[in-house]
Amino acid sequence: MEKVKINLDVLLPDVPDEKDACVKRIIDELEGRQGIDRVHIVPASDSNKAQLCLHFRPDIISLDRVKKLAEQEGVKITSRYHHILAEVDGIRHQRQTRAVETILQQKKGIQSASVSGSGFVSIEYDTELITEPELYKLLSDEDLAVKNKPAFQKQKHDHSKVLKHEHDHDHDHDHSHAHGKNGHDHAKDHDGIFGKKTELILSIICGAALAIGFGLSFVDGISQWVPLGFYIVSYFFGGFYTAKEAVVTISRGGFEIDFLMLVAAIGAAILGNWAEGALLLFLFSLSHALEHFAMEKARKSIAALTELAPRTALLKQNGEIKEISISELRINDVIVVKPNTKVAADGIVIDGASSVNQAPITGESIPVDKIAVSDAIMNISAEKLDEQYRVFSGTINGNGSLDIKVTREASDSTLARLIKLVNEAQTQKSPTQQFTDKFEKYFVPVVLILVCLLCLAFLVIDEPFGSSFYRAMSVLVAASPCALAISTPSAVLSGVARAARAGVLVKGGKPLEDLGSISTLAFDKTGTLTEGKPKLTGIVSLDGIPENEILKTIVAVEALSDHPIAKAIVRDGKVKLGNEEIPVAEDMEAVLGKGLKARLGSDQIYVGNLRLFETLDDSRPTDMVKTEVAKLEEAGNTTMVIRRNSSYVGIIAVMDTPRPEAKKVLEELKEIGIKKMVMLTGDNQKVADAVAKQTGITKAIGSLLPEQKLEAIKKLTQQDNKVAMVGDGVNDAPAMAKSTVGIAMGAAGSDVALETADIALMGDKLSLLPFAIGLSRKAKRIIKQNVFISLGMVTVLVPLTISGIASIGPAVLAHEGSTLVVVFNALRLLGYKKSS
Numbered sequence: 001m002e003k004v005k006i007n008l009d010v011l012l013p014d015v016p017d018e019k020d021a022c023v024k025r026i027i028d029e030l031e032g033r034q035g036i037d038r039v040h041i042v043p044a045s046d047s048n049k050a051q052l053c054l055h056f057r058p059d060i061i062s063l064d065r066v067k068k069l070a071e072q073e074g075v076k077i078t079s080r081y082h083h084i085l086a087e088v089d090g091i092r093h094q095r096q097t098r099a100v101e102t103i104l105q106q107k108k109g110i111q112s113a114s115v116s117g118s119g120f121v122s123i124e125y126d127t128e129l130i131t132e133p134e135l136y137k138l139l140s141d142e143d144l145a146v147k148n149k150p151a152f153q154k155q156k157h158d159h160s161k162v163l164k165h166e167h168d169h170d171h172d173h174d175h176s177h178a179h180g181k182n183g184h185d186h187a188k189d190h191d192g193i194f195g196k197k198t199e200l201i202l203s204i205i206c207g208a209a210l211a212i213g214f215g216l217s218f219v220d221g222i223s224q225w226v227p228l229g230f231y232i233v234s235y236f237f238g239g240f241y242t243a244k245e246a247v248v249t250i251s252r253g254g255f256e257i258d259f260l261m262l263v264a265a266i267g268a269a270i271l272g273n274w275a276e277g278a279l280l281l282f283l284f285s286l287s288h289a290l291e292h293f294a295m296e297k298a299r300k301s302i303a304a305l306t307e308l309a310p311r312t313a314l315l316k317q318n319g320e321i322k323e324i325s326i327s328e329l330r331i332n333d334v335i336v337v338k339p340n341t342k343v344a345a346d347g348i349v350i351d352g353a354s355s356v357n358q359a360p361i362t363g364e365s366i367p368v369d370k371i372a373v374s375d376a377i378m379n380i381s382a383e384k385l386d387e388q389y390r391v392f393s394g395t396i397n398g399n400g401s402l403d404i405k406v407t408r409e410a411s412d413s414t415l416a417r418l419i420k421l422v423n424e425a426q427t428q429k430s431p432t433q434q435f436t437d438k439f440e441k442y443f444v445p446v447v448l449i450l451v452c453l454l455c456l457a458f459l460v461i462d463e464p465f466g467s468s469f470y471r472a473m474s475v476l477v478a479a480s481p482c483a484l485a486i487s488t489p490s491a492v493l494s495g496v497a498r499a500a501r502a503g504v505l506v507k508g509g510k511p512l513e514d515l516g517s518i519s520t521l522a523f524d525k526t527g528t529l530t531e532g533k534p535k536l537t538g539i540v541s542l543d544g545i546p547e548n549e550i551l552k553t554i555v556a557v558e559a560l561s562d563h564p565i566a567k568a569i570v571r572d573g574k575v576k577l578g579n580e581e582i583p584v585a586e587d588m589e590a591v592l593g594k595g596l597k598a599r600l601g602s603d604q605i606y607v608g609n610l611r612l613f614e615t616l617d618d619s620r621p622t623d624m625v626k627t628e629v630a631k632l633e634e635a636g637n638t639t640m641v642i643r644r645n646s647s648y649v650g651i652i653a654v655m656d657t658p659r660p661e662a663k664k665v666l667e668e669l670k671e672i673g674i675k676k677m678v679m680l681t682g683d684n685q686k687v688a689d690a691v692a693k694q695t696g697i698t699k700a701i702g703s704l705l706p707e708q709k710l711e712a713i714k715k716l717t718q719q720d721n722k723v724a725m726v727g728d729g730v731n732d733a734p735a736m737a738k739s740t741v742g743i744a745m746g747a748a749g750s751d752v753a754l755e756t757a758d759i760a761l762m763g764d765k766l767s768l769l770p771f772a773i774g775l776s777r778k779a780k781r782i783i784k785q786n787v788f789i790s791l792g793m794v795t796v797l798v799p800l801t802i803s804g805i806a807s808i809g810p811a812v813l814a815h816e817g818s819t820l821v822v823v824f825n826a827l828r829l830l831g832y833k834k835s836s
Contacts, residue, residue, distance in 0.1 A: 002058050004066055005042060005051040011074030014083070018043065018050045021111065021124060022077050029073045030054065035061030036069075043734045080128055081111065084135065085424060086121045090144040092199065092292050096245070097489075098437065100142050107138060114427035117489045122427040143248075199241055200289035203282065206238030210278040217275070231274040238281030239265060241288065260448075260476050267473040268808055271466050276808045280477060283816040287482070290820055308360045308394035309415050313344035316403065326393075326410040337402045343395045346413045347404040348373050348382055354400030361392045361414060362503045362763025370402065382407040387764065418762070421507060422500050430509025432783050433488040440481050447479040454802070471804060478797035478811040483818040487786030490826035495779035498829050503762040504772045511758035515741050515773055516780035520720040521674055522713060522735070524727035525681035525688065528745050528766070529695055530656040532728075534565050536572035537637055538653035540628050550650035552582055554642055557598045557605050560588035565638065565654055595640065606643040607652075619646045636690020655687075658694050661767050666696040668770040672777075678716065680709045680735065709735040726769065743769070775832050782829060786822040793818040 008018060015022045018041045031039040038055040056066050091097060097115040104113035104121075109129025114122045121144075123135060136146055213230030216222055239262060246259040261284050268277030314336040315324050321336055326344050329335065334350065337343050343356065355367035373389040382390060391404055393413040410416060429437070454472035458465045492509040499506045506512050526532050539547045555573035558566040559582075574582070585605065588598040594615075595608015606612065610629060613621050621629075621641060625648050629639045637653035666677060679700045681688050688702030701712055713735045716723045725739035728746060736742030736757060744757035746764030761768040797814055800806035806814075 001037065001055055002063070003053055003055045004063060005053045006067065006070055008041070008050040008052055011052055011070055012078055014078055022081050023052075025077050025081070026052065026070075026073050029077075030070060033061075033069065036066065043737055080126060081124060082127055082132070083122070083124050084132065085420065085427075086123075086136075086139065087147045087423070088119050088121055088139060088144040089147065090142070091115065091117060091119045092241070092288065098485075100144070103142060104138065110135075114429070116427045116493070117486070118493050120423050120427055122424060199285065199292060202237045202240055203285040203289050206234045206278070206282045206285060209234035209237065210275070210282050213278070214275055228274060231278050234278040235265065235269070235274075235281060238278060238285045240285075242281065242284060260480055264473040264476045264808065267469055271470055273470070273808070276812075279809055280812045283812050287816040287819045290823070308342070309410070309413070310342040310344050310394075314338070329406050329410060331406055331409060333406045335404050335406060337391075337397045337404055339397060339399050339401055341397055343391045343393055343397060343402075343404065345393050345404065345406045345410065346382075346408040346415075347391055347406045348385060348389050349391060349402050350378070350405050351403035352401050354402050355398035356391055357396040357398070358392065358763065359503070360394050360396070361418065362765070367398055372403075414762075418500070418505060421505055422496060424507070428508025428510065430488055430492050430513045430783070432513060432787065433492065433509055436484050436488055436787065440484065443479075443481060447476070450479070451476045470808070471801065474801040474806065474808045474811050475798060477808055477815055478801045478806070479794055480815060481790065481794065482815065483790035483793060483822045484787070486819060487790045487822045487826075488783050490823050491779055491783045491786060491829060494826050494829035495775060498832050499772065499775055502768065502771060502775075503765075504768055504775075505757075505760040505762060506772075506776075507758050507760075511741050512776055512779050513783065514722065514776075515724060515743075515759060516776035516778075518722050518724045518740065518773070519674055520676040520678070520716060520723045521669065522678045522680055522716060522723055522725045522739065523697070524709075524725075524735075525679055525683060525691055526656060527728045528726055529662050529679060529691060529697070530658050532656065534568040534638070534654045535657050536569055536576070536652065537655045537657065538632060538651075540632070540651040540653070542625065542628075542648050542650050545649045547650075548577065548580065550642060550652075551577055552580070553600060553605060553644070553649070554607060554640070554652055556583045556585040556600055557588065557596065557607050560585055560598055561590065561596060565640075568654060569640075569652060600644075603644050607640050609639065610641065613641060613643065619643075621648060625651070633686055634690075636687045636694075638687075655690075658691055659766055661765070662695045665766045665769060669773070670696075672770060672774060674773070676716075676720065678712075680704055680712050707734070710738055713738045743772070775829070778832055779829055782825055786825055789818055789822055789825075 008015070008023070011026065012020075012022055023041060027039045027041075030036055036054055036056045040053055042051040042053045052070065054066055054070060056063075091100075097117055100115045100121070101113050104110050104115075104123065107130065109126045111124040111126060112122075113124075121139065125132075125135060139146055209230045213227040213234065216230065217224075217227040242262050242265075246262045261280065265277040265280050268274070268280065309326065311326065312323050313326050313329055314321050315329070316334045316336050329345050333345075335344055335347070339354070349370050349372050351372050353369070353371045355369050357367045369388060370391060371388055373385065377385065377389075391402070392415065393408075393410070394415040408414070451472045454475055455465075455469055457463070457468040457471065488509070492512060495512050496506050496508075499512075523529050539550055541547055541550060551573050555570050555577070558569045558573075561567075583600060585598040585600045588596055590596045591608060591612055594612035595606065597604065597606045599605070606616065610621055610626065613619075625641060628651055629641065632639045632651065632653045635655075637655045640652045640654070641648060642650045642652065669677065677696075677698045679688060679692055679695075679697045681691075681700070681702050682704055683702055685700070685702035688700035691697070692700035704712065713723060713725060717738070717740070722740040724741040724743055725736045726743045726745065727736055728744065736744070742758045744760045745766070746761065759772060761772065793814055797806060797811055801811055
């Protein structure tokens with residue numbers, strides 16, 4: 001049995017991550033093929049992207065054939081299954097999203113569809129059965145105006161090369177349209193003559209007509225037809241949108257709340273209670289308008305992200321500078337960023353120095369100093385460079401001018417990916433929302449049956465039909481789950497928007513809810529609790545040799561090595577030595593896993609761990625040397641012994657030190673109720689214990705391989721049910737995927753971290769973690785409050801209306817009032833602060 005690994009982004013270039021349905025499709029297609037025994041995903045690591053691993057029998061199928069099969073299936077699936085994320089105008093309230101989802105999912109060729117109340121539609125579709133222009137037409141048929149819709153010219157799609165069926169499709173669509181001042185204003189046409197305020201204005205007219213009619217009904221000498229006329233006007237304006245949506249719903253064989261409200265209002269009019277019917281329509285339309293307004297406020301909070309990126313850049317080419325659109329920028333272009341202007345693209349600084357405000361992307365309140373990258377590291381991957389050399393699109397330059405080499409095109413920048421992921425997150429439903437959707441599915445038919453039975457109450461009890469019908473209409477109003485429908489989505493949208501503003505990416509309602517219920521956190525060590533960079537932490541002199549002499553010796557020798565620890569010693573050693581002259585060593589020879597030796601003047605210098613000297617010659621390390629080494633390693637240091645000729649002259653200690661804020665952050669986490677904090681690391685147990693002691697970690701587990709980290713997460717999950725894993729999103733990907741919530745540090749600029757995490761802390765700041773947990777807990781509380789208010793109101797009102805204690809008027813006031821309460825309660829999340 002042999003195996004081969006192929007990068008997933010090569011096979012399925014348009015698939016966002018390994019959780020996508022297309023990944024399961026390619027596994028299903030390949031697994032079980034003759035000679036292929038097993039196919040599975042290998043999560044991304046620090047050295048590789050996510051990969052498809054195929055186990056095959058070389059005596060049955062060749063390696064080349066396996067690769068070719070995988071490539072063919074990848075082409076087939078990529079060509080056949082596409083995804084779109086469209087922003088639309090026309091979603092006026094949350095209940096409408098379910099109706100649109102149902103219609104889309106019933107359409108042949110649509111694999112999945114999810115719609116958010118903020119106006120985003122996510123669709124996966126089969127291109128063999130439906131085309132993209134047809135999808136947009138389908139949305140248009142639902143009275144949804146797609147923003148920035150692509151123009152489809154007459155084109156022929158030839159699938160014969162990759163699909164089983166050979167057929168051609170001719171599409172003659174011309175959807176090109178202008179935007180802006182001179183273009184056609186779709187939103188205004190869609191919403192009405194007053195734009196987005198149309199529903200609110202119609203509602204106010206309805207209320208004014210109701211008030212005038214009600215007032216005139218008490219004036220003597222005025223015909224009863226005059227107030228009736230005003231009530232009819234009130235019905236028209238208050239019921240305009242309600243009737244419009246009810247007709248559309250009924251034409252498709254469905255019954256929505258709008259239809260139920262309309263029936264209740266018409267029922268009141270039939271019984272002569274015009275004022276109560278008009279009041280119902282007025283409050284229903286007003287609550288819809290205010291709900292739309294409130295959701296728009298949350299949506300604009302997210303939409304503000306798109307305003308962060310500048311529209312143009314200053315391109316430096318052949319000694320000249322010209323202004324171009326950011327869409328024209330290409331990788332390796334050089335742009336100039338003037339003082340106090342926005343950075344136009346992700347890139348690395350190649351000239352100049354300045355401080356850059358990264359708050360729009362990472363949430364950091366303090367500007368970060370940026371300097372030009374040196375020629376020696378110019379060709380290193382941007383992701384592997386220190387933060388001081390990298391800049392992100394949408395951040396704000398300080399007082400210095402910067403020349404930046406572009407490393408990502410505008411459509412692939414950190415900001416662009418952040419916006420896309422936030423918009424996708426809005427379409428992901430939380431567990432509570434899934435519960436309320438399922439609850440309403442059964443609740444609405446039960447209410448309709450109850451209302452029908454109550455209409456027949458006059459057959460059982462001694463009362464006229466009018467009284468039974470009136471009671472039934474009151475119950476209909478009282479039981480309508482308007483508040484329940486909006487209770488969770490409004491909180492999720494507000495929570496995701498608030499998190500994005502602070503530099504925390506929350507990928508939907510599920511992680512937003514789950515994080516709030518977690519009391520156990522697992523941390524990676526390197527780069528999460530520690531700086532991720534070794535530092536020179538100690539110098540021990542042997543035989544009375546001055547520290548400076550020891551430092552000069554080791555800096556001279558280590559300068560010949562490119563090992564990360566050697567670089568750290570040279571960097572920190574030079575800082576300690578200041579302007580002192582450092583000698584030059586020669587003839588360096590590395591001893592793998594043990595150390596190195598080199599010539600310094602007439603002396604032979606050896607630098608390495610104890611194992612190097614135990615096998616070198618007869619001059620073994622003394623007990624004193626071993627004791628000093630043991631002390632330093634007990635404290636978590638990595639040690640290197642220095643020998644000049646046959647004499648041991650000193651010991652150097654290096655350690656990946658804890659982040660300065662780590663201890664304070666962990667104390668904050670304890671204060672907010674995180675009971676167990678476990679560190680998982682590949683370093684030895686002594687190092688793990690030392691870092692745990694310095695940071696306040698409750699338990700440290702060392703010497704773990706990546707698969708052992710995964711097992712540790714499984715055990716923690718069995719013990720504590722829900723566990724969050726905090727890591728850098730690279731080598732921790734398997735463990736993060738297994739945890740309840742995966743949280744990635746420093747996701748800005750890191751593809752893997754953005755792909756693998758449920759929650760991404762865009763800045764490399766551990767201090768964002770208490771904020772994220774606090775926000776999640778508040779969101780969870782608000783969701784619970786909203787569900788309690790929604791169901792509580794129904795529970796109280798239904799018995800009151802059935803018994804006749806409450807009529808349509810009070811039922812309307814309580815019902816619509818609760819809808820507004822849950823929306824504005826959810827909007828409180830937009831103002832969340834950590835201190836609260």
